[in-house]
Amino acid sequence: MFTGIVTDLGEVRAIEPAGEARDLKLVIATGWNTDKIPLGASVACNGCCLTVVEKGPGTLAFTASAETLDKTTIGRWRPGTPVNLERALRVGDELGGHLVTGHIDGVGRVAAASPEGGSLRLTIRPPPHLMPYLAPKGSVAVDGVSLTVNDVDADAFGVNIIPHTAEVTTLGRLKPGDPVNIEVDLVARYLARLLEARGR
Structure with a gap:
């Protein structure tokens, strides 16, 4: 974990x-x-x-x-x-991001990358089957980095990369067309499975 x-x-x-x-x-x-x-x-x-x-x-x-x-x-x-x-997380470590399993759900692509204030605004297009797991203010891991989803539309989601994150990870180097590993939020994944099992 x-x-x-x-x-x-x-x-x-x-x-x-x-x-x-x-x-x-x-x-x-x-x-x-x-x-x-x-x-x-x-x-x-x-x-x-x-x-x-x-x-x-x-x-x-x-x-x-x-x-x-x-x-x-x-x-x-x-x-x-x-x-x-x-x-890997050890018992007693600070949980600074969100729970991430390291099991990739799909490969998405950067649709747009542009400055927004002092940050970098990324629009990412995931595989269509992952869109139901993404919600505004929810969590997502992109290339292993815990991020907050800012907005979601029909086929993409947006995130903001602050200067520190852009400097110490690969996210500051991303450009349109680049592929990225996506892991959806663990809670969203299990909630969707539970609703599926209940026939909803």
Whole structure:
């Protein structure tokens, strides 16, 4: 479980085949002290929960399955790609964002990006099946960053990126057409499932 509060902006160092399938090993450079991160630890990488399989001074390695590559933006990564990193939530940690599982619901695209006051205004078009889970003032994770939904229309939603978030995450670099990982709010997902089960 995560909170959507990014604590390091990493960078893809290398991408290598992993096994005989289409799985890939991703080596990501980080500013964290990797000595304190155990093998098997969960890390959200642009919102995707991945497991540490190797580590070195200033680097962490993860395996991404073919399913993950198909369902997220990870299949588009290249050496040099910046990556939002967050370690798993521990009991007693501050819940600064909202509860995020690290399971991506779909890949959306940035429809518009423009300055608004001192912030960056993003309009994001998610897959159509995710629109019912988005509501004004609700929560959404975009590339692993916890955000408040400002507005929702027929096929897109808007968020504001404050200068600090734009500086310490990948969101400040987004431009129209860029793909982003989207995870809808956990409560909205379970509420929709409950209503479905009740036949509504």
